[in-house]
Amino acid sequence: KKHIIKSKKYHAHDPNNECKVGDIVVIRETRPLSKTKRWVVVKILQRAKSPEEVLNEQK
Template sequence: MQERGVRKIRKGVVTSNKMDKTIVVKVEGLKLHSRYQKYIKRSKEFKAHDPNNECQMGDIVEIMETRPLSKTKRWRFVKLIERPIGAADNS
């Protein structure tokens, strides 16, 4: 039996939860400039599957790479790491 490959895991902030069962997560990182040897902040947004619609804007979440779920959705929500202090809990 063949082993499953290692999947990428990213940590980021939820920037949108307006779609049904989908969140948009912004992941930021630092990249070293090749000539000037200074760090530049880079960010990328990923669409992730959130089956229970439990994420809110501003949440810090962990997402994992998965098979394509739609045209642009290739990540899935794994766990909630931190919720902002002032966020209302509508559960």
């Protein structure tokens, strides 16, 4: 299986409202859910660091 790393903005449905800005996620294509949403979040690979965590690392 070939893994491709690509950076692009997609409108993906997050049914449990778990994702935050900066999270790295896996998405898959699905039926049209709205005018722009054609993708759904499958799982969260890496959570984004909060501003507090970044400040604590710098100390």
